[in-house]
Amino acid sequence: MLIRLRAIGSAIAASLILLAQPAIASTAEDTVDVPHLIAAYHAAVVSHDGARLTALFVPTGSAWFSVLSEEGLARARAKSPATTKIRPGSLKAFAKLVATSNSAFDPRHTDLRIASDGAVATVTFKFEFLIDGKVQNRGAESWQLIKGDDGWRIVSIVFSSTPPAI
Structure with missing residues (x-):
C-alpha cells in the first residue's frame, strides 16, 4: 500500500499532537503504527530525548549512511x-548528539511516502534539518522499518546530504 502525504500530512499532524503531550510517551505508543513512529522520532529529536530515539530502532544491526549530493561534495x-x-554514521552517535546538544533541533519532513505490506515498510521524504532555526542540512531520506511483536522499529536510515554553503 502506498500512502502519499503532503507537507502537512498525517505524520506531521501526529507529531504536533505528540509534542503537546508529556515527554513520557511509551515505546508501545510510539511504535503502534508507522505515522506514530515518525512522529515519535521527531518528538525525540526536538526534546533531546536520546533514550526515546534509541528505543525506536531495532536493538542491534541498524544501518545509518549519508551520501553527499554532488553540490555538497x-x-x-x-x-x-x-x-x-x-x-557511515550510527544511531549511537546521533542519539548522543541529540541528548547532549544545547542547540534547538527541528527536523522537517515533506513529501512523505509510506509503502508497506504490514510486516515491512519503506518511508521516504525530503528533509531539512534546522539547528537553532537555521537549515544545516537538506536532502532526501529513506527509512527501512520492520514490524515485530512489539511494534514498528527502524532498521536503517539512508539520506542524501547537502549542507548549506558557508
Whole structure:
C-alpha cells in the first residue's frame, strides 16, 4: 500500500499532537503504527530525548549512511580534497548528539511516502534539518522499518546530504 502525504500530512499532524503531550510517551505508543513512529522520532529529536530515539530502532544491526549530493561534495572537496562521498554514521552517535546538544533541533519532513505490506515498510521524504532555526542540512531520506511483536522499529536510515554553503 502506498500512502502519499503532503507537507502537512498525517505524520506531521501526529507529531504536533505528540509534542503537546508529556515527554513520557511509551515505546508501545510510539511504535503502534508507522505515522506514530515518525512522529515519535521527531518528538525525540526536538526534546533531546536520546533514550526515546534509541528505543525506536531495532536493538542491534541498524544501518545509518549519508551520501553527499554532488553540490555538497563539490563544496566539501574544495575545503578538503580527501572528503568521501559516502559516510557511515550510527544511531549511537546521533542519539548522543541529540541528548547532549544545547542547540534547538527541528527536523522537517515533506513529501512523505509510506509503502508497506504490514510486516515491512519503506518511508521516504525530503528533509531539512534546522539547528537553532537555521537549515544545516537538506536532502532526501529513506527509512527501512520492520514490524515485530512489539511494534514498528527502524532498521536503517539512508539520506542524501547537502549542507548549506558557508
